[in-house]
Each structure stands twice: as C-alpha cells, then as structure tokens.
Amino acid sequence: MRECDVAAEELLAYLDGCLDGEREAYVAHHVKVCPVCQIRQAELEETKQLLKVSTPLPNDEIERSQLKAEILRNPHPPLPRRRRRPLLMVVLAVLLSLILLWPADSSANLQLGRVVRGVVAQVEKSLLGRREPPGDRISGVLFRDSQAFVPPAELPLGLRLSDRATPGRRRVESHYRSESGVEILVVQGPADQGLALGWRDVELVYVGDTEVLWLKDPRRGNVAGMAWERHGILFELLVLNAPQGNEGGLPLEETLLIVRHIIAAHDAASNE
Numbered sequence: 001m002r003e004c005d006v007a008a009e010e011l012l013a014y015l016d017g018c019l020d021g022e023r024e025a026y027v028a029h030h031v032k033v034c035p036v037c038q039i040r041q042a043e044l045e046e047t048k049q050l051l052k053v054s055t056p057l058p059n060d061e062i063e064r065s066q067l068k069a070e071i072l073r074n075p076h077p078p079l080p081r082r083r084r085r086p087l088l089m090v091v092l093a094v095l096l097s098l099i100l101l102w103p104a105d106s107s108a109n110l111q112l113g114r115v116v117r118g119v120v121a122q123v124e125k126s127l128l129g130r131r132e133p134p135g136d137r138i139s140g141v142l143f144r145d146s147q148a149f150v151p152p153a154e155l156p157l158g159l160r161l162s163d164r165a166t167p168g169r170r171r172v173e174s175h176y177r178s179e180s181g182v183e184i185l186v187v188q189g190p191a192d193q194g195l196a197l198g199w200r201d202v203e204l205v206y207v208g209d210t211e212v213l214w215l216k217d218p219r220r221g222n223v224a225g226m227a228w229e230r231h232g233i234l235f236e237l238l239v240l241n242a243p244q245g246n247e248g249g250l251p252l253e254e255t256l257l258i259v260r261h262i263i264a265a266h267d268a269a270s271n272e
Contacts, residue, residue: 004036011037015044033218149188149233149269156257157182157250182250183241186262191234205252207260217249224249226259231270235262 006027013019014027031037151174153161158178165173172188201216210228217224217239226237237259239249 004034006030006034006037008040011040012044015041149266151186151188151262152265155184155261157254159184159258178243181241181243183239184258185236185238185240187236187238189234189236191229191232205256207256207263210263212256212259214252222249222251223255226255228259228263230263230266233266235266237262 010019010023010027011031014024014031019027031041150164151161155176158180159176159182160178161174162177163175165175167173170190174186174188176182176184176186201218203214203216205212205214207228210230212226212228214223215225215227216222222242224239228235237255239255242250
C-alpha cells in the first residue's frame, strides 16, 4: 500500500509550530491516526533528549532543521516490543469484537474465525501470467473443490485488466488500471488459507447476501481494501492508487460497485 504522504520536513515544521492554515489542520489530524508519524514523533523526542545531553545543536536555525530532518529520514529499526504491544492489542481487540458479533454461517458468508489469522498485510506484484477469456475457469489453479475464475476484462470506474498472474496453484492476481489514475489488485485464493489484516479500522458491509470486510484507509476513512468469500474462494480487493485529489483510498460507494460487478461475474461463471 501507499506510504505516509507527510514528508519528514513537513512533520518537523508542524512539530515546531511553523505550519499554518489548512495544511496545519491536515497534518494535525494525520499525526493522530498515522502510526508512521507517531513513531517519527516519538523518535524525534528521544533524539532531542540525546542531543541535548550530548552535543549542542547548531545555532543556525536552518542547520538545526536540516539536521532534524535528516534524522527523521533514516530508516527506522524494528519497533521494540513495548511499542508493538499497544498497536497489537488494538488490532486483536477489533478482530475479537467482530468474531463475537459474527452472524450464523451460510454458504456465502465470510467466516472471520476461519479467514482472519494475522495482523500484517503485504501486497505483492507479480509478472504477467497466462491469459484466458473472462468468465472461464483458470486451468491448473485449484482451491480444493473450487476453481479460480478469470475476472472481467473491465470493471466500473473505467478500470481495465492490465495483467494477470498465477504465482503457484493457490493464488491468482489481477491488476487493473484506469486512465483517471485508479489502480487496484484483485486477488483470489482458497478460503481456507485465511486473510492477513493490517488495518486498525475494519467494518462489515453487505453486497446482496455476501458479507464484505471494509478495510478503511486511516487518512480519509475511505476504502483501502475489501475482502469477501464466495463459493469457496476468498477475494481481496486492494486499492494501490487513487485518482489525484482523492488521497486515502476510494469512496465506499464506488468500491462497492466494483465488488458487486466481480460477484455477479463470479456467480455467472459458477453456474455454468
């Protein structure tokens, strides 16, 4: 997924009280919900203390700002256990509450107890794989009793299939792009392999009789991804890029149109 869009210099300017107007309001809200900026802020405070007791900062304000910005740019080491634990507990609490509130099982329902098994998500792009007509089953890719299908060549929002890959026999990746800058990845996998979640804010929505996990983008509250199960296949829709002026994922209604289109095409292929 996309990285934090607040530069080190801008975060530093905000912490030093040098931002104003709409940008200050945006960064102030962003820091509250962005784990990356919160880590940067904490490390900056630690660095300030170390510098204060060891080496005095340059007297020139420009040199001081450049030094602080350079410190922030350095790759961050793995978080100590004491910092990982609060975030992990928040995610586990969200998942536990969803599991306890989950309705009875049905053939179309997404079962969190079976599907969710992690708290880290990684989007992997793959090379172009075999191409087959949309709606057909993908030969050689079997998910127990279910078989992956070729998703539509076109989706709402002007999205067109740019490439498709089959890394192994248990994963199918379809990459879509639009002229307006929207870019998504649709992944198919066996429902029994589980779903790794890396989002703190997850909500359940419905598309017809299908339960869909809405993975919210923390910066805007839009859609960072969606996941659902249908006919033994686990689908993941991941927003890789949003159009200019709409940072922070896609709007919910637009993403649901895409999900509805994929479900309809999959149902039609399954009934053939």
